Amino acid sequence: MMLRTLAMAALAFLVAGSAARAADPRYPNWPCAQAKVPDISLAAVWAGPPLDDAENKWKDDSKVSALVSKLAARKTPLDEAEKSVKEFLAGSADKIANAKLLFAGLFDTLNAQRAQVMSGLERISHKQREAADRIREDTVQLQTLQDATPRDDGKVDAMSNQLIWETRIFEDRRKVVRFVCEVPTTIDQRLFALGRVIQQEME
Amino acid sequence: MLRAGLLSALMLAAAPAHAFIAYVSNEKSNTVSVIDTDSWTVTKTIKVGQRPRGIEFTRDGKFVMVAVGDDDTIQMIDAKTQGIVDTLPSGPDPELFTQDAAGKTLYVANENDNTVTVIDLEKRARLGDIQVGVEPEGMTISPDGKTLINTSETTNMAHFIDTGSRQLVANVLVDARPRFAEFKHDASELWVSSEIGGTVSIIDPQKHVVIGKVTFEIPGLRKEAIQPVGIGMTKDDKTAFIALGPANRIAVVDTATRKVTKYLLVGQRVWHMAFTPDEKYLLTTNGVSNDVSVIDVAAQKVIKTIQVGELPWGITIAP
Numbered sequence: 001m002m003l004r005t006l007a008m009a010a011l012a013f014l015v016a017g018s019a020a021r022a023a024d025p026r027y028p029n030w031p032c033a034q035a036k037v038p039d040i041s042l043a044a045v046w047a048g049p050p051l052d053d054a055e056n057k058w059k060d061d062s063k064v065s066a067l068v069s070k071l072a073a074r075k076t077p078l079d080e081a082e083k084s085v086k087e088f089l090a091g092s093a094d095k096i097a098n099a100k101l102l103f104a105g106l107f108d109t110l111n112a113q114r115a116q117v118m119s120g121l122e123r124i125s126h127k128q129r130e131a132a133d134r135i136r137e138d139t140v141q142l143q144t145l146q147d148a149t150p151r152d153d154g155k156v157d158a159m160s161n162q163l164i165w166e167t168r169i170f171e172d173r174r175k176v177v178r179f180v181c182e183v184p185t186t187i188d189q190r191l192f193a194l195g196r197v198i199q200q201e202m203e
Numbered sequence: 204m205l206r207a208g209l210l211s212a213l214m215l216a217a218a219p220a221h222a223f224i225a226y227v228s229n230e231k232s233n234t235v236s237v238i239d240t241d242s243w244t245v246t247k248t249i250k251v252g253q254r255p256r257g258i259e260f261t262r263d264g265k266f267v268m269v270a271v272g273d274d275d276t277i278q279m280i281d282a283k284t285q286g287i288v289d290t291l292p293s294g295p296d297p298e299l300f301t302q303d304a305a306g307k308t309l310y311v312a313n314e315n316d317n318t319v320t321v322i323d324l325e326k327r328a329r330l331g332d333i334q335v336g337v338e339p340e341g342m343t344i345s346p347d348g349k350t351l352i353n354t355s356e357t358t359n360m361a362h363f364i365d366t367g368s369r370q371l372v373a374n375v376l377v378d379a380r381p382r383f384a385e386f387k388h389d390a391s392e393l394w395v396s397s398e399i400g401g402t403v404s405i406i407d408p409q410k411h412v413v414i415g416k417v418t419f420e421i422p423g424l425r426k427e428a429i430q431p432v433g434i435g436m437t438k439d440d441k442t443a444f445i446a447l448g449p450a451n452r453i454a455v456v457d458t459a460t461r462k463v464t465k466y467l468l469v470g471q472r473v474w475h476m477a478f479t480p481d482e483k484y485l486l487t488t489n490g491v492s493n494d495v496s497v498i499d500v501a502a503q504k505v506i507k508t509i510q511v512g513e514l515p516w517g518i519t520i521a522p
Contacts, residue, residue, distance in 0.1 A: 043423030044451055047468035185491065192451070192471050192492055196508065199468070 031125035032181035036118065039111055040188060045195045048202060049096070051104045058105035063088075064098070068105035071194060072113060078190060082197045089201040099202045103195055110191045117183045124177055131170050138163050223479045224521045225486055226267045226280070227495060228255035229512025235269060236495075236511040237285060238486075240479055240520075243497060243507050247285055251278055257299040258517040261324065262306025267519060270297040270311065277311065282521065292329040294320045298340060299517075303348040303366070310351055310366075312339040319353055321369070333369050336362050341384040341395065345408065354381035354395060361395050361404075363411060373411040377404040383475075385434040385443075387458070396431035396445065403431050403445060405461065415461050417445070417454075424450055433475035435485055437500070444485055444498075446473040453487060453496075455503055467505055469496035477518040488515040 030036045042051070058064050067088055071081045085102070092098040142159045145152065222241030228251075229236060235255060237247040252271030259268050260282070267280040268291065277291040277300065293300075294313030302309045302324065309322040310333075317337055321330040336355025343352045344366070351364040354377075361384060363373040378400020385394050386408070393406040394417075405415040419429045430448030436458075437443075443456040449472050455465040470489025478485050478500070485498040488511075495515060497507035 041423055041425065041428070043421055044428060044449070047452070047466065189471065189492055196468070196470075 027122070029122040029125045029129075031121055031128070031177050034181055034185060037184075038118070039115065040107075040191060042107060045107070045192050046103065046199070048103070048199045049100065051100050051107075054097075054100040054104040055108070058101040058108070061101055064101045064105055067102065068109050071106060072109040072190075074186065074190075078193055081190070081194060085194060085197045086201060089198070096202055099198050103198045106191060106194055110187050114184050114187045117180065117187070121177065121180055124173060124180075128170065128173055128177070131166060131173075135163065135166050135170060138166065224282070225477065225479075225495075226258055226260075226269075226519050227488055227511050227515050228258040228269055228517040229493075229514055230254055230256055230490070230516040231514035232512035233271075234512045235267070235280065236515070238495065238509060238511075240484065240486075240497075243509055245509065245511060248512065249280060249285055249287070251280075251287065252276065256516045257297065259300065259302065259519045260521055262302065262304075262522065264522045268300070268309070269517075270300060272296045272298055272314070277309075289327060291322055291324075291327055292320070293322070294318050294332065299342045301342040301344050301351070303344055304346065305348070308366075310342055310344065312342045312353060314338055314340065319351070319364070331369065333364060335364070335371070336360055336374075341382055343384040343386060343393075345386055346388060346390045350408065352384045352386075352393060352395075354384055356380045356382070356398075359397075359400075361393070361406060363408070375404075375406050375411050375413060377406075377413065378402045378416075382432050383434055385436055387436060387440045388438055389440055391440075392458075394434050394436070394443065396434055398430045398432055398448065401426055401429050401431065403434065403443075403456075417443075417456055417461050417463070419445075419447060419450075419454055419463060421447075421450055421452065421466060433473070433487070435476045435478060437478075438482060444476060446476060446487060448472055448474070449491075451489075453485075453498065465503055467498060467503065469498070469505055470494050470508065474515070475517050477520045479520055480522055486518055486520070488518050490514050490516065 027036045089095055145156045145159055225238040227236045233253055235249040235251050236245045239246045251269055253273035255269045255271050257270040265282055268277050270277050275295045277293045278287050279289040281288045293311040294316055296313055296315040297311045298314045300309055300311040307324055309324050311320040318332040319335050320332050323330050335353045337357035339353050340356050341354035351366050353362045359379055360374045360376055365372050377395050378397035380399040381395050382398045383396045393408045395404045403417040404413045407414045429450045431445050432448050433446035435444040443458050445454045451471050452466045453469050454463045457464050469487050471491035474488045474490050476485055476487040485500050487496045493513055495509045495511055496505050499506045
């Protein structure tokens, strides 16, 4: 009885989950409530001068590329990152050129970081779907085992344990997904905030 | 004597232009941030009800009204003590509201039951309801107080309501998802922003027809990313500022030519805005970057960013 309730609850959950997922038909594996925006367009975050060849050159500047990795890392607090931008630009001879290089680097790096997080989310979501199918099948099988005469209690126990385990993994992953869904926005915010400081410093 | 003169001259020079107080509703953190426009800092964060959006000072400057949609009410904050002192009887899920010039009557758009609730602000009592279009959103009142405008996001119309008879007198079709409506101060035009249509329709409020449209184009940005929402009009009606949502910009529009003269990068997902009473500054709420941008109106330049709560939505400044 207990088991059946559990299985039913798990099923109800799966159904609810897939309904929420079907929001945007273009991205069937996108698991987040937040709309999927595949990449950040430059114009949404930058109103400064054209970046021109800075888009290719920033990697050749060791100072810039080192700073980009530091600023792009989520473990660097945003206010500390903003301070580093100001210090770097204040101390540079060609402020405009360096500002463009730095922003080009951040734009590239953070967009790539974002794309990686999003494809990871879609991969997990795909796995979750497979897990959901398995739970559904195992639930049906458990019911068959429970209703069988004579009933094999050993098999019923084994199947119910398996089901509990599968449901637990499914649930844990779902929590992680919800948390990770916030990450693309956090990256957007970082890119915008740093871009804004760079543009202010250029004026 | 001379010294005293010099001193007072110095003091005059050092005195801040005028400090105003701005209140910002933070939709996700269920708070209101209080900003001092002299120091440009948040001086207090007030805990309010759930999902605060529409926010406005009473005309006498004594109270701030904030619509807390998920609590189905409007809360009143005492501007002196900065604490909640009362509630107003709105309908379910109030989002935006507007008051007449005298500050006596409040009209509230209730998103969930397709009505506008009329409230007597002196008695703080409900006077009645007006049936309007599906999902009422934008609300404004004509400068003479005779016509109430309500935009409906589902029917894509601006509804004109006679405040005397509380009857619908005209419907004007605009582009998809009208969100906000604003009259010119001389009442000659009504501007309505369409979030999905990506335009601002200019309506002749006498003839009830669209007489012009403001369109937007930002190189490198997809059309869907340009979503006009809040509108601010200078007192001389010469310049309009339009918030473009996820385009992260405010468009500056010359109202004579109805063309954009400049785009200002502010913050992420810019929603609404308010002028300081001296019209020196315009403050915008930026929903995703969780901050408020300060625009120098004369220079048409962003001069400051202030971090507030999560999902800042509405803003009002003490008269």
